Amino acid sequence: xxxxxxxxxxxxxxxxxxxxxxxxxxxxxxxxxxxxxxxxxxxxxxxxxxxxxxxxxxxxxxxxxxxxxxxxxxxxxxxxxxxxxxxxxxxxxxxxxxxxxxxxxxxxxxxxxxxxxxxxxxxxxxxxxxxxxxxxxxxxxxxxxxxxxxxxxxxxxxxxxxxxxxxxxxxx
Ligand code: ZN
Numbered sequence: 001x002x003x004x005x006x007x008x009x010x011x012x013x014x015x016x017x018x019x020x021x022x023x024x025x026x027x028x029x030x031x032x033x034x035x036x037x038x039x040x041x042x043x044x045x046x047x048x049x050x051x052x053x054x055x056x057x058x059x060x061x062x063x064x065x066x067x068x069x070x071x072x073x074x075x076x077x078x079x080x081x082x083x084x085x086x087x088x089x090x091x092x093x094x095x096x097x098x099x100x101x102x103x104x105x106x107x108x109x110x111x112x113x114x115x116x117x118x119x120x121x122x123x124x125x126x127x128x129x130x131x132x133x134x135x136x137x138x139x140x141x142x143x144x145x146x147x148x149x150x151x152x153x154x155x156x157x158x159x160x161x162x163x164x165x166x167x168x169x170x171x172x
Contacts, residue, residue: 005040006040006055007055008040008044009054009092010161011093011161012161013055015053016092016139016141018057019057019137020050020058020059020060022074023058023059023060023074023111026111026115030058031113033058033060034062036054037049037060038069038071041062041063041064044091044171046091046172047064047065047129047172048062048065048172049061049062049091050133050136051137052136052137053091053092059074059075059137061073061075061133063129067126070120071112071113072133074110074111075108075110077103077130077131077134078107078109079107080106080107081104081105081106082103082105083104084104085099085102086128086170088172089169089170090132090141090142090172091172092141095161096142096158096161098142098143100132102128102132104124106127106131107119107120107122108122128172133172
């Protein structure tokens with residue numbers, strides 16, 4: 001099988017704004033895409049990647065915050081608790097950092113590539129990444145959380161967005 005490399009889409013590629021489709025029937029093709037997504041994520045130095053970021057409008061997410069690779073299909077947050085605000089970067093919005101207020105702890109349900117149900121309880125950075133990636137599936141980006149001050153700060157950068165700029169520690 002030919003391994004095609006998945007190109008990471010950058011703002012303001014319309015693929016990033018499309019709502020990803022729920023996957024009704026999980027096939028080996030999804031497993032293959034998840035592996036390719038993981039390769040792109042590691043290559044980009046990211047800790048999370050959602051399918052819309054590589055132009056695929058399906059509910060697929062990979063992440064690895066240094067505790068092993070997760071491959072999630074149709075992930076959804078079923079419960080949230082507390083709040084936190086972490087400065088987030090995004091492989092699709094290079095060079096931009098936004099402090100995003102999110103739940104501190106989340107309970108997420110998903111399927112794995114073998115169609116088995118997954119239940120994840122996550123907090124802190126893990127919870128942050130899960131919420132960031134699930135946002136991608138809804139067509140939502142960190143810049144949507146920008147405060148008025150943030151907007152002024154990033155306006156020029158967004159305009160001149162270049163794929164090689166990368167200044168934020170967390171690339172999700
Ligand atoms: Zn992102």
